[in-house]
Amino acid sequence: MRSIFSIALIFSTLRLATPLIWASHGGMFSERSGVINIALEGIMLAGAFTAASVTFYAGNPWIGLVAGIAAGVAISSIHAVACIRFNANQVVSGMAINILMIGLPAFLGGSLFASTGSTPQIPKENLIPWTPVFLAFLLVPATWYVLYRTPFGLRLRAVGEKPEAADAAGVSVKLMRYSAVLISGALAGVGGAYLSIGQSSLFTRNMTSGRGFISLAALIFGKWRPVQTMLACLLFGFTEAVSIQLQGVRLPSGEDIPNQFIQIIPYVLTIIVLAGFIGQSRAPRAIGLPYQKER
Amino acid sequence: MKHLSELLFPLIAVIAAFIVGGIFVLIIGDDPILTYQLLIGSALSWPDGIGYTLFYATPLIFTGLAVAVAFRCGLLNIGTEGQLYVAAFAAAWISIKLGGTVVGGVNYSWASLPALALVPIACLVAILMGAFWAAIPGYLKARFGSHEVINTIMMNFIGIALVSYFTQYYYKTPGDPIMETAEIGVAAHIPRLGSFIPGIPTRLPLNVAFLLAILACVLVYIFLWKTKWGYEIRATGANPSAAEYGGIAVRKQIVLAMAVSGGLAGMVGINEVLGYRYRYYEGFSASYGFTGIAVALLGRNHPVGVFLAALLFGMLNRGGIFVDAFTDHVSKDLVEVLQAVVILFVACEAFFRGSFNRFSLLRRSKV
Numbered sequence: 299m300r301s302i303f304s305i306a307l308i309f310s311t312l313r314l315a316t317p318l319i320w321a322s323h324g325g326m327f328s329e330r331s332g333v334i335n336i337a338l339e340g341i342m343l344a345g346a347f348t349a350a351s352v353t354f355y356a357g358n359p360w361i362g363l364v365a366g367i368a369a370g371v372a373i374s375s376i377h378a379v380a381c382i383r384f385n386a387n388q389v390v391s392g393m394a395i396n397i398l399m400i401g402l403p404a405f406l407g408g409s410l411f412a413s414t415g416s417t418p419q420i421p422k423e424n425l426i427p428w429t430p431v432f433l434a435f436l437l438v439p440a441t442w443y444v445l446y447r448t449p450f451g452l453r454l455r456a457v458g459e460k461p462e463a464a465d466a467a468g469v470s471v472k473l474m475r476y477s478a479v480l481i482s483g484a485l486a487g488v489g490g491a492y493l494s495i496g497q498s499s500l501f502t503r504n505m506t507s508g509r510g511f512i513s514l515a516a517l518i519f520g521k522w523r524p525v526q527t528m529l530a531c532l533l534f535g536f537t538e539a540v541s542i543q544l545q546g547v548r549l550p551s552g553e554d555i556p557n558q559f560i561q562i563i564p565y566v567l568t569i570i571v572l573a574g575f576i577g578q579s580r581a582p583r584a585i586g587l588p589y590q591k592e593r
Numbered sequence: 594m595k596h597l598s599e600l601l602f603p604l605i606a607v608i609a610a611f612i613v614g615g616i617f618v619l620i621i622g623d624d625p626i627l628t629y630q631l632l633i634g635s636a637l638s639w640p641d642g643i644g645y646t647l648f649y650a651t652p653l654i655f656t657g658l659a660v661a662v663a664f665r666c667g668l669l670n671i672g673t674e675g676q677l678y679v680a681a682f683a684a685a686w687i688s689i690k691l692g693g694t695v696v697g698g699v700n701y702s703w704a705s706l707p708a709l710a711l712v713p714i715a716c717l718v719a720i721l722m723g724a725f726w727a728a729i730p731g732y733l734k735a736r737f738g739s740h741e742v743i744n745t746i747m748m749n750f751i752g753i754a755l756v757s758y759f760t761q762y763y764y765k766t767p768g769d770p771i772m773e774t775a776e777i778g779v780a781a782h783i784p785r786l787g788s789f790i791p792g793i794p795t796r797l798p799l800n801v802a803f804l805l806a807i808l809a810c811v812l813v814y815i816f817l818w819k820t821k822w823g824y825e826i827r828a829t830g831a832n833p834s835a836a837e838y839g840g841i842a843v844r845k846q847i848v849l850a851m852a853v854s855g856g857l858a859g860m861v862g863i864n865e866v867l868g869y870r871y872r873y874y875e876g877f878s879a880s881y882g883f884t885g886i887a888v889a890l891l892g893r894n895h896p897v898g899v900f901l902a903a904l905l906f907g908m909l910n911r912g913g914i915f916v917d918a919f920t921d922h923v924s925k926d927l928v929e930v931l932q933a934v935v936i937l938f939v940a941c942e943a944f945f946r947g948s949f950n951r952f953s954l955l956r957r958s959k960v
Contacts, residue, residue: 397929398934401932558755561754
């Protein structure tokens with residue numbers, strides 16, 4: 299058992315937590331402004347597919363990363379318009395985007411690369427395995443600073459808590475929410491791009507496999523606050539790292555350790571926290587409510 | 594007139610989806626008209642096209658009804674995917690345990706019941722398991738106020754992982770490379786429609802579960818509009834505080850609605866395990882649970898609408914396979930794109946209804 303807990307495990311944890319940190323902090327902007335972002339999963343898929351495709355053609359991961367960000371912003375703008383302009387149910391709109399992004403990459407990739415949903419391998423020298431990891435840990439204080447120390451952050455939080463009051467104080471609720479949702483698209487796009495051009499070297503169908511939802515869970519587990527959310531991401535990244543390390547490891551009795559029980563830890567923890575057993579996790583007050591100016 | 598206006602917006606949503614899908618087809622260099630001809634033509638041919646369309650529609654009727662019942666109570670059940678997985682596994686488990694399953698000398702079962710006893714028991718177990726899995730987030734919402742959307746998503750992952758554990762460690766036959774359970778006893782099989790309705794070929798997997806799905810539509814209608822429980826569920830969905838004030842136990846309704854919703858989702862297991870594969874098979878659901886959201890929304894959370902919407906999506910699933918095989922570039926993933934656009938349009942409907950009202954083109958219909 300000793301060999302499992304090593305330096306390698308720490309590095310593995312950091313790398314596995316990275317996409318979660320990007321996506322959950324993206325979700326934080328959106329949700330603190332009052333827009334539920336269940337679409338994180340789909341946005342990550344958009345980022346992952348676009349980054350892998352563009353990196354393959356351009357031969358440069360930075361161009362790929364920028365393209366991944368652009369794709370995240372583009373997809374999240376659909377969510378933003380549906381929720382803010384058309385007052386759509388935010389959960390329903392998010393689910394639509396998730397379904398869209400299971401189908402669309404495979405649909406486009408099928409014709410671009412003549413394969414069912416995966417992009418070609420990207421050579422190793424064109425990957426960015428570590429830079430997004432460092433940047434993720436800069437993102438956390440940056441998010442904290444923006445949300446709690448700038449007028450923009452104050453307005454964003456106000457819009458998510460009491461939109462009427464913010465409106466009365468002259469803040470444009472819609473503008474704040476649009477920018478928050480687009481920021482969340484950019485950040486989740488980085489998280490997705492890191493999956494395809496950082497952690498692995500190609501895009502495969504539905505490669506996020508629930509990481510968008512885990513990011514959402516981390517956001518709730520971290521009570522919609524930057525540092526706590528980062529810690530939640532590290533915890534969830536750690537459980538994933540352990541579950542990978544334990545594959546094929548056998549107990550002295552000769553039985554292997556069921557992976558499934560380690561995989562469900564983040565989900566069980568989130569349910570427990572949401573029920574209020576480990577401190578209160580309170581959502582922004584105006585979350586999920588479309589705002590209409592009184593006439 | 595009321596019914597006509599109810600149909601108008603879903604129709605617009607479907608047409609819009611086909612237009613958007615057509616644009617994507619054009620982008621990747623195929624002919625949209627030909628693609629759609631292939632898609633619809635292959636799904637409406639007799640008997641195979643229609644038979645498979647109805648077969649693919651069956652799970653969607655169940656999940657669509659499930660989402661609709663929860664919606665009527667003001668709840669969004671995103672967990673139908675997890676509910677149908679645990680229910681399908683439970684159906685397979687009880688059919689193995691009571692169906693006399695012996696594989697390679699290993700006896701998996703406790704008893705060997707006759708079909709007349711085993712089939713109803715297996716159906717009931719599937720329904721109860723789905724109901725139980727959905728009642729948990731319902732209870733958490735009623736007791737602690739935690740949001741059912743997040744909890745049902747979490748329960749999806751937990752359910753799928755647990756079922757995968759039981760399959761891998763207890764019910765997989767030795768040496769089987771696929772993650773699936775042992776085969777269920779023959780007594781638990783439910784017949785294909787072709788075996789007793791003349792004119793339908795027996796090669797079609799369409800089975801009795803389709804008739805159960807129609808029955809479920811009728812029962813859901815009676816439950817929601819003709820019983821006290823259904824009335825209380827709808828009252829809770831329309832306005833929880835008014836319902837509470839009117840003496841309805843809102844918390845109880847939330848748990849009840851979720852349980853009914855989960856039970857309906859669990860019935861997918863009847864179609865899949867007892868009627869088609871005769872075993873639990875990991876990853877069998879082609880996201881039926883999520884398509885159920887589209888079905889319920891497009892069907893306006895009404896059993897008749899759900900039935901029609903499920904037929905549409907069943908048709909797309911059937912036709913998608915042909916499009917995949919017989920066009921140069923278009924893959925069956927087109928179906929998911931169409932689904933997503935339908936959901937987006939229907940989700941934005943409230944706004945358009947508002948603007949219709951403003952110009953008094955359409956009067957708002959009462960629910």
